[in-house]
Amino acid sequence: MPLPTQMRALHLPTISSSPQITLRTVPLPTVVPGSVLVRVLAAQVSQKFHDIYSGKVGFTLAPDMILGGGYAIGRVAQPGPDTTSLPVGKLVMLQSFLRARDNPEEIQAVWGSFDGGLPASREWIEKNWKNGCYAEYVLAPLENVEPLDEEKLCGAKEEGGLGYSVEDLLQLPVQLVEMGGWKGIGLQAGERVIVAPATGQFGGAAVEVAVAMGAGQVIAMGRNMEILKRIQGCYPKGKVEIVPMTGDEDGDAQKLTSWGSVDAYLDISPAAATGSTHVSSCFKALRNYGRVSLMGILPEGLSATYAMVVWKSLTIKGQYMYDRADARQIVRMAESGVLRLGPETGVEVVGKFKLDEIDQAWHVAANNTEFGKLIALNP
Numbered sequence: 001m002p003l004p005t006q007m008r009a010l011h012l013p014t015i016s017s018s019p020q021i022t023l024r025t026v027p028l029p030t031v032v033p034g035s036v037l038v039r040v041l042a043a044q045v046s047q048k049f050h051d052i053y054s055g056k057v058g059f060t061l062a063p064d065m066i067l068g069g070g071y072a073i074g075r076v077a078q079p080g081p082d083t084t085s086l087p088v089g090k091l092v093m094l095q096s097f098l099r100a101r102d103n104p105e106e107i108q109a110v111w112g113s114f115d116g117g118l119p120a121s122r123e124w125i126e127k128n129w130k131n132g133c134y135a136e137y138v139l140a141p142l143e144n145v146e147p148l149d150e151e152k153l154c155g156a157k158e159e160g161g162l163g164y165s166v167e168d169l170l171q172l173p174v175q176l177v178e179m180g181g182w183k184g185i186g187l188q189a190g191e192r193v194i195v196a197p198a199t200g201q202f203g204g205a206a207v208e209v210a211v212a213m214g215a216g217q218v219i220a221m222g223r224n225m226e227i228l229k230r231i232q233g234c235y236p237k238g239k240v241e242i243v244p245m246t247g248d249e250d251g252d253a254q255k256l257t258s259w260g261s262v263d264a265y266l267d268i269s270p271a272a273a274t275g276s277t278h279v280s281s282c283f284k285a286l287r288n289y290g291r292v293s294l295m296g297i298l299p300e301g302l303s304a305t306y307a308m309v310v311w312k313s314l315t316i317k318g319q320y321m322y323d324r325a326d327a328r329q330i331v332r333m334a335e336s337g338v339l340r341l342g343p344e345t346g347v348e349v350v351g352k353f354k355l356d357e358i359d360q361a362w363h364v365a366a367n368n369t370e371f372g373k374l375i376a377l378n379p
């Protein structure tokens, strides 16, 4: 099929308290070396994206952009001239961590969500990758496109496939973020680990990823017992234990050690959790030589005391996103069935919308912010 010369896309002139999002017909992007044109099949919609576009999160984005984060599933429409493994029609996962090829450690951004905030990263995004996936087609950096085994992932179960829908696959780029956290602290098979808070989109995903990576037991901590129980119900008895955040720092720490010593802790707290006692409880629950992955966005100091970190010989690792190789690994884990997606992990698709239904999609997203609610845009 010849490609069209134009496409429909959702356009955002600039971040504003009342974002002026319009559906436009724009020229199809031109494929250049190092890029792939992808036909978008499903892109994730979440309240957080709307919060970013309305300036509530404080992230910066290039003006005059096609919106949509890089959490999407699509098909290769036109590979760039230097592409070697992505034929036309190949099902692919797009992932959102953008790094400048000549300076990957310094120039970083999150596709469609944050231009990195530095003058150099902002300029790089503005010139290259400001347009996101809320469009019929998106021009993606080659290294952010991961091929998927469609027969395995989406094939019928009776024929050896896993029976996932394209929307189910939207969990993969979220799970990828959590894999970055666990790999950063070297999660070992058989270990007992804590995820806190475990009831958000990323926290909930961290539980399944830890189990898939071989954790012996995951302790999911959070305020919402209903969601924690739903997550626990997705695993064999004893694999996932749940602990409520009660605000009793020592009592919660004790509860976290009810099942034995704790090897590692992944924190993914949003700014709203500033001052919550759960961080101290989790640090207290760790065994000597325990490891911590900090992935959240708490603006204020760590509540763990300097002395505790020293006396317990703790390792604290900050983790922003993941390494490129992790994208291949998360896909292989899903293709092999080790990592699960979809309803088995407590995640249901609560809405599927077309580009011209974006307002309805935002509405549904605003009412489904907790872990397990997936909203898809199918351009």
Ligand SMILES: NC(=O)c1ccc[n+]([C@@H]2O[C@H](COP(=O)([O-])OP(=O)(O)OC[C@H]3O[C@@H](n4cnc5c(N)ncnc54)[C@H](OP(=O)(O)O)[C@@H]3O)[C@@H](O)[C@H]2O)c1
Pocket: 048, 177, 197, 198, 199, 200, 201, 202, 203, 222, 223, 224, 245, 268, 269, 270, 271, 272, 273, 274, 276, 278, 294, 295, 296, 297, 319, 320, 321, 322, 369, 370, 371
């Ligand atoms: N490091 C990275 O690479 C990376 C990548 C992606 C996201 N993040 C960050 O991760 C954070 C979480 O993201 P998310 O998408 O999972 O957020 P989310 O879906 O909004 O979930 C927020 C979580 O925080 C909990 N929470 C909210 N207020 C709290 C409080 N006062 N005390 C204790 N818990 C509280 C919520 O619990 P309830 O269910 O009880 O409300 C929920 O579990 C964000 O800040 C995001 O910026 C980091």
